Amino acid sequence: MKHSEHNDKLCPLAQTLGIVGDNWTLLILRNAFLGARRFDDFQQQLGLTRHVLTDRLKKLVEHDIFKKVPYGASNSRFEYRLTQKGAALSPVLMALGSWGNQWLFEKEQQPMRYTHKTCGAELQMTAYCTCCDINVSSSDIKMVTGPEIETLKKSLSPQQLTQALGFMPQSP
């Protein structure tokens, strides 16, 4: 059974992974954030095969993460540009990059860091509560399930629920 056939339509994380949860796709997005726009740019920078790139770009356009914009006086050459929805993925890439910086390299040997333009200090990703205007540590985060999952919880046993969702909505 492929996971996409699973009933995890109710997990935003799984849904997101269904769109961008792929090595090449995330590297394509990285390069897009760094300025790449054209098919051959992505292909040469990343060294992936052309038909895989075709496939991934198509998928990203279908999901409105890239928009395909013609350039020049042509109708057959295009730039792939991040949409607002695509640009909103930057916290994902930053979280991945920051983790790599912190856990895969020695301090002082980090090859590339995200820093605060003003002071030069390294940034870290954190959860922020707009309501309270504070950053929230993981012990103060609660996962709240919506009405659909609540309904399932009432009608299914814990095991059936897990089977249906592909995950356990709450820690045991």
Add this chain to the structure above:
Amino acid sequence: MKHSEHNDKLCPLAQTLGIVGDNWTLLILRNAFLGARRFDDFQQQLGLTRHVLTDRLKKLVEHDIFKKVPYGASNSRFEYRLTQKGAALSPVLMALGSWGNQWLFEKEQQPMRYTHKTCGAELQMTAYCTCCDINVSSSDIKMVTGPEIETLKKSLSPQQLTQALGFMPQSP
């Protein structure tokens, strides 16, 4: 050419993706955060084939994201528990989940949200500067390259640099 053969040893994001940048791996981590510990738990919850699960767990243990802890009076049954390094991936999963919540569902139809325990409001991922004690918007973030990439910049043309790295370290 497989991307892992690329010389992107100098990109923390690419390095991280080499470890966890895989659909199943990230779903395994999701379920680990929600309490799954044992081989068959992961297998039944996710529905992935057993040898793929074996492979992914092995890789995660090798990279010190899970530790394999025997349980019972046995030396052949194990729990896979997140290490500190593994637990530090939670911003990655939250960033993915938050993006999905915001961009793949209508408000009020989000199946599951990350909320602030105290006030119940939904959280968002943001970059935080420990030095200035403020959250930093993307326009105030600067990517700074370390000494190794700076050396490459001096000895290679932009195109050679891109070939060597697999990406352009700065926007054009």
Add this chain to the structure above:
DNA sequence: GATATTAAGTTCCTTTTAGGAACTTAAATA
């Protein structure tokens, strides 16, 4: 104390996806 069941993998086979290189077609450049 024998029997059945569970847990954690392995093995084998088939299907799908990815890698590699050459080919196509139209557009921009020389």
Add this chain to the structure above:
DNA sequence: TATTTAAGTTCCTAAAAGGAACTTAATATC
């Protein structure tokens, strides 16, 4: 007009994933 470039497509091979049955030791049950 001839050449190169851009954006794919096509074809073939290699690697990875899906599916199901099999193994081996450890618990649990009778």
